Amino acid sequence: MNGLFERKYIIQGIFIAVAAIIAARLSYLQLIDKSYLLSANNNVLRKMVIYPARGVILDRNGQVLVQNEPVYDLLVTPREVKELDTALLCELVGIDKEGFERRMATARAYSPYKASQFEKQLPATAYAKLQEHLYKFRGFYIQNRTVRSYPDSIAAQFLGYIQEVNERDIERSNGFYRPGDYIGASGVESAYEELLRGQRGVKNVMVDAFNRPQGSFAEGRYDTLAVAGDGLISSLDKDLQILAEKLMRNKIGSVVAIEPATGEILTFVSSPSYDPNMMVGRERGNNYAKLLHDPYKPMFIRPMQAQYPPGSVFKVVSALTAQQAGMIDEHTIFNCPGGYRYGSGRVMRCMHVDGPTQLIRSIQHSCNTYYGYTYARMIDQRGMPSAQAYGLWRDAVMKFGIGQPLGIDLPGEKAGLLPSADFYTKRYGNAKWGSSYNISLSIGQGEMGITPLQMANVMAIVANRGFYYRPHLIKAIGDKKIVKPEFTEKISAGVDAKYYEPVIEGMSRVVNLPGGTGYSVRIADIEMCGKTGTAQNPHGQDHAVFFAFAPRENPKIAIAVVVENAGFGGTWAGPIASMLIEKYLKDTITLPQYIQDRIYKADLLPKPKTAKPQEVVKSPPAKPSQPSKSPEEEEEEVLFVHHSALARRYD
Amino acid sequence: MTNPHRHKLFGGEVDWFTIILWLLLCIIGWFNIHAAVFDPDNPELFNMNTNYGKQSIYIFSAMVLAVTILIVDAKFYSSVSPILYVITILLLIAVLVIGRNVGGNQAWIPIGSFRLQPSEFAKLATCLLLGRYLSTQSTKNPNLGTLLTGASIVLLPVMLVLLQPDTGSALAFFALVFVFYREGYISGPWMLFGALCIMLFVLTLAFNQWVIISVIAVVCALGIYYFRKRRKAITSLIIFFVISTAYVFCVDFVYENVLQSHQRNRIDVILGKIDDPRGQGYNLNQSMIAIGSGQFWGKGYLQGTQTKYNFVPEQSTDFIFCTIGEEWGFVGSMVVISLYLTLLLRIVNIAERQRTAFARIYAYGVASILFFHFAINIGMTIGIVPIIGIPLPFISYGGSSLWSFTILLFIMLKFDANKKGIV
Numbered sequence A: 001m002n003g004l005f006e007r008k009y010i011i012q013g014i015f016i017a018v019a020a021i022i023a024a025r026l027s028y029l030q031l032i033d034k035s036y037l038l039s040a041n042n043n044v045l046r047k048m049v050i051y052p053a054r055g056v057i058l059d060r061n062g063q064v065l066v067q068n069e070p071v072y073d074l075l076v077t078p079r080e081v082k083e084l085d086t087a088l089l090c091e092l093v094g095i096d097k098e099g100f101e102r103r104m105a106t107a108r109a110y111s112p113y114k115a116s117q118f119e120k121q122l123p124a125t126a127y128a129k130l131q132e133h134l135y136k137f138r139g140f141y142i143q144n145r146t147v148r149s150y151p152d153s154i155a156a157q158f159l160g161y162i163q164e165v166n167e168r169d170i171e172r173s174n175g176f177y178r179p180g181d182y183i184g185a186s187g188v189e190s191a192y193e194e195l196l197r198g199q200r201g202v203k204n205v206m207v208d209a210f211n212r213p214q215g216s217f218a219e220g221r222y223d224t225l226a227v228a229g230d231g232l233i234s235s236l237d238k239d240l241q242i243l244a245e246k247l248m249r250n251k252i253g254s255v256v257a258i259e260p261a262t263g264e265i266l267t268f269v270s271s272p273s274y275d276p277n278m279m280v281g282r283e284r285g286n287n288y289a290k291l292l293h294d295p296y297k298p299m300f301i302r303p304m305q306a307q308y309p310p311g312s313v314f315k316v317v318s319a320l321t322a323q324q325a326g327m328i329d330e331h332t333i334f335n336c337p338g339g340y341r342y343g344s345g346r347v348m349r350c351m352h353v354d355g356p357t358q359l360i361r362s363i364q365h366s367c368n369t370y371y372g373y374t375y376a377r378m379i380d381q382r383g384m385p386s387a388q389a390y391g392l393w394r395d396a397v398m399k400f401g402i403g404q405p406l407g408i409d410l411p412g413e414k415a416g417l418l419p420s421a422d423f424y425t426k427r428y429g430n431a432k433w434g435s436s437y438n439i440s441l442s443i444g445q446g447e448m449g450i451t452p453l454q455m456a457n458v459m460a461i462v463a464n465r466g467f468y469y470r471p472h473l474i475k476a477i478g479d480k481k482i483v484k485p486e487f488t489e490k491i492s493a494g495v496d497a498k499y500y501e502p503v504i505e506g507m508s509r510v511v512n513l514p515g516g517t518g519y520s521v522r523i524a525d526i527e528m529c530g531k532t533g534t535a536q537n538p539h540g541q542d543h544a545v546f547f548a549f550a551p552r553e554n555p556k557i558a559i560a561v562v563v564e565n566a567g568f569g570g571t572w573a574g575p576i577a578s579m580l581i582e583k584y585l586k587d588t589i590t591l592p593q594y595i596q597d598r599i600y601k602a603d604l605l606p607k608p609k610t611a612k613p614q615e616v617v618k619s620p621p622a623k624p625s626q627p628s629k630s631p632e633e634e635e636e637e638v639l640f641v642h643h644s645a646l647a648r649r650y651d
Numbered sequence B: 001m002t003n004p005h006r007h008k009l010f011g012g013e014v015d016w017f018t019i020i021l022w023l024l025l026c027i028i029g030w031f032n033i034h035a036a037v038f039d040p041d042n043p044e045l046f047n048m049n050t051n052y053g054k055q056s057i058y059i060f061s062a063m064v065l066a067v068t069i070l071i072v073d074a075k076f077y078s079s080v081s082p083i084l085y086v087i088t089i090l091l092l093i094a095v096l097v098i099g100r101n102v103g104g105n106q107a108w109i110p111i112g113s114f115r116l117q118p119s120e121f122a123k124l125a126t127c128l129l130l131g132r133y134l135s136t137q138s139t140k141n142p143n144l145g146t147l148l149t150g151a152s153i154v155l156l157p158v159m160l161v162l163l164q165p166d167t168g169s170a171l172a173f174f175a176l177v178f179v180f181y182r183e184g185y186i187s188g189p190w191m192l193f194g195a196l197c198i199m200l201f202v203l204t205l206a207f208n209q210w211v212i213i214s215v216i217a218v219v220c221a222l223g224i225y226y227f228r229k230r231r232k233a234i235t236s237l238i239i240f241f242v243i244s245t246a247y248v249f250c251v252d253f254v255y256e257n258v259l260q261s262h263q264r265n266r267i268d269v270i271l272g273k274i275d276d277p278r279g280q281g282y283n284l285n286q287s288m289i290a291i292g293s294g295q296f297w298g299k300g301y302l303q304g305t306q307t308k309y310n311f312v313p314e315q316s317t318d319f320i321f322c323t324i325g326e327e328w329g330f331v332g333s334m335v336v337i338s339l340y341l342t343l344l345l346r347i348v349n350i351a352e353r354q355r356t357a358f359a360r361i362y363a364y365g366v367a368s369i370l371f372f373h374f375a376i377n378i379g380m381t382i383g384i385v386p387i388i389g390i391p392l393p394f395i396s397y398g399g400s401s402l403w404s405f406t407i408l409l410f411i412m413l414k415f416d417a418n419k420k421g422i423v
C-alpha cells in the first residue's frame, strides 16, 4: 500500500457527487417540473374534432331536399412538418408549388403549433389516394366532415347556403365556432342554424412520432360524442316546387303558394334561381362571385324581397276593408263612364266602360272607377279629417299583412311599403290633403309595395274568409316534430267572414265565367277563384301578376305568381298558377299542351338592358368567402313610382 | 478478510456481489430494449430478428465469455497485453481504411453479420497495457517521463478513434485521468485545475467571454483584498487571472475555428444557446420529455408513449435510459443509478485490495471507463452534458459494447479472485 491510498476517497467522492447531480436533475425532471408530462401528452394526443352531421331537410312528404355528403379536409401543424416530399403532396392535393407555399404561410400565420386547414373539401377520390401516402407527410392530418348536397338542385333561395365562419361570427358566438367551421349564411340554413348545426364531439387519438394513429386514449374516457343537428321538415311540396321552377325558367319573378288552413308555404320560387350545389365544394368561391355579378341577381330572394305595386289584388283588400268600415256594401253601385274623375279634371282610367257597377262586378271586371269612389269615401266621407281617416284605412290594410314583415322563417324579409298619413302631410305641407292626392293607392298603384309573399298571404286570408297563419317554410323540427308556436297562432285580418262572399264570387267569375280574364286557365271540376293583375313598372314592360285560391269551398291552396316584364297577367302568370293548382289538387295538368309549351319555352329575360357583362369584367376580383356586403343589401330594388307620374299616365 | 460473497471457484474467490450487479444491469437492459422496440401490433415475446431477441443472445454469449475469462489463467492477460494493444491499434487503423460508415462515423468492421467495433476493445487493451507499464515503474517517485509515456499509451488510440471520427469514444479514454491521479502522477491541485478548465470551457461557451472574464476579475480582486498582507497569494491570484483570461480566449478561438459545425451545434443546444425543438435539440427535448413524463412511479412496463411511438431516437442504444425513466419513473431511475454507483464504489474497493499494482491500476481503469460512460450517457439524456453517442454499459443494446464491458469487468474479477497468486 502506498501513501496515495486516501485518493480512493476522493475518487469515490467524485463518483458519488456525479451520481448525486444526476439524481438531483432527475428529481427536477420527474418530480418537480410537470411540463414534460404535458409535452409527452401533446406528443401523442391528437384532439380530433368530430363534426356532427348537419340536420337534413325534408319536404312535406318526407322527400329529401338537403342531405350530407362526406368530404375530407387536410390539416397541417406547420411545426411538425419535416422532410416533406412537397412535389408528391402537391400532386395528390392538386395544387402547385406556389399554392403550397401560400397555404403553409397562412397556416404558419395562424399558429405554428396548432393544426389548421391546409386544403378543404377534398373529394373522396383524392382522399383515398392521399390516405395511402399520408404517413410520409409528417404534420398533416385528414379531418372528416360533411358538406351539403342537394339531390334535385331546387329551392336554392329557400334552403340558402352555409359558408365558413368569419371573425365576426366567431366573436358573436362566444367561441362556439372555430376557424374553419361552417355557418348557415342565408335561407333556412341561417334561420335554423342553431338547430341544424348540432354539437361537436372530441375524440382523443394517440399518434406515433410519424403521426400515424395508434388507437384511442384512455379507452375513450375523455371523448365526447358529436350530436347530429336536428332534422327539419319543410312545408314545401318538392314535386310542386320542381314544376314551378321549371315553369319559371328564363323568367324573372316569383311563385308563392300557401296552404291557407296552416300558413305552410307549398312553393317558394325565386327566378332566376341557381343550383344550390354551386355553393358547395372547392369551386364555391368562384361560383359565389359569378352569382353575385349575375345581372339577373339570382341571390335576390324575390318572393320576400322584391316589392311591387300590387295592382288589382289590392282591390280585393279595398272591397273588404270598405265593407267592414260600413262605407259600401254588396249592393252599392257606382257608375263607371270609363274612368274616375278627381281633383281638377283629372281622370283615373278604367279598362272598360262598365256603367253602373256593383261590388261583385267591380271585382270581376277589375273596375278602377269603383275603387276610386270607394277610396274617396274611405278617406273623405268618414266625418273626420282626411289624415285621420287615412290612418284608419291604413290600419285596416295593414291587418292584411301589407306594409309590414309577415314574420316568415327566413332572414331578410322586406316589409313592403304603405306610407303613413304623416308622409303625405309632410309632402303636401299640411293636413288638408284628401283622397284625390293619392288616389292611385285605391287600385294598388303609386306609393305602395307588396311582396309576392304578401300577395299570396292576402289570397290565403280570402280563402280562409278572414284570418291567416304566418306563412312559414318549416313545419316541424327534429324527431319530436315540434312546431314553432308563432306559426300556430291564428291572426285575424279584421274583416268579418260575411263580407268575403261577394268578393269571392267576383273572383270566381273572373275564372269561371266566359269572358273573364282568367277564363282561359280555368280548371275542370275545380272552382278556382282568381284575379289577374298588372304591376306597374316604370322601368319597362309591366309585370304580370296572377293570384288565386282553390277550391272555392274548403280551399287547399292560395297562390301568387309574378312574372316581371311579361305584360298582361292573364297571358303568362295565369297559366302558371293554374297548372300549379291543378297539379297540387289533382296531380295532373289538363291545360292544352300548346299553352304549356309556350310557357316552358318562353324566354322573358330582359336581355340587352339589364345584362351588362362588361361591367363584370371591370369590377375588382371579389373576395369570395367573405363579401363585405350581403347580396341582399346590394340588390335592393326600387319599384315604386311617384303617384303623380301615374296620374299623368291616366290623363 | 472473509466475505460471504466470495466463493472458491475459478482458482480463487470470485466477487459474487459484483457479478450480481452485472447480471441485474444486463437484465434491466434486456427488459428496456424489449420495451423500446415493442410493437403493440406484434407482441410476440421472443423473436430473433428483433433487438431484444438478439440481445438475449448477446447476454448469453457474454456469460459464456465471462466464464471463459474466469477460467483462463490471470497471467495470460498481463502477458498478452502488449500484443493485444498492437492488434487493437492495427484494427483501429484498419477500420479507417475498410470500415463501414455508420452515422457519419467510420467505426465498424463487418465480420459476417456481426459488426466489430474496435474502439470498444481499444479501451480494454489500453487499460491492460497502461496497468502493465505503470506497474513496472517506481511508484515511490512518480516522474514526468513515466507520466508522458503512460499518457502516450492512452493518446495513441484516442488519436485514431478521433480520426473515425468518434468523439464520444475518444473522450472516454480521458476518464483514465483518475488512474494517473490515483497512482500519484497527477496531484490534487492539478486535478482541481483540470476541473476548473472544463468548467471554464463550458461557461465560456455558455456565456459571453467578457462576462466570464469580468467575473474572474471580480473574484481575483476580492481575493487580493482579502489576502492583501500576503504577497505570495496576491502574486498567485494575478497569475491565475492572466492565465484564465488567456484560456477563455483560447476556448473561444477553438470553439469558433476548430470544432466542426455539428459539434458546435450540439454544444449550443445543450447550453441553451439555440432553441430548436426540431433540429439538434429535438433528440434531447424528446429524451427529456420521455424521462420527465415518467414522474414518480413511471408509466409502467411497455406503457411509455414516448418510447412506444418512437419519439425518442436511438432508444435501444444510446437513449435507453429514456425508456427506464419513462416506464419506471423516478423510482426506477434511482434504482439504476444506485446499481451503477454501487458497482463503481465496489470496483474502487476491489482495486484497493489488490496486491499488485497492475491489478489495482487496471481496476481503476475499469472504474474510470464505466464511470465516464455512466455519467455521460445518462447526463446527455437529461440535458446536463452534450449529446455524445456512447452506450450505457451492460444496458444499451449491442454485442460489441456488452462484450467489451463484460470482458473489461471480468478480467478485473479474475485478477481479484486470483490476487493471492502472482501476476
Ligand SMILES: [Zn+2]
Pocket (backbone or CB within 6 Å): A336, A338, A339, A350, A351, A352, A353, A354, A355, A366, A367, A368, A369, A370
Ligand atoms: Zn270601370
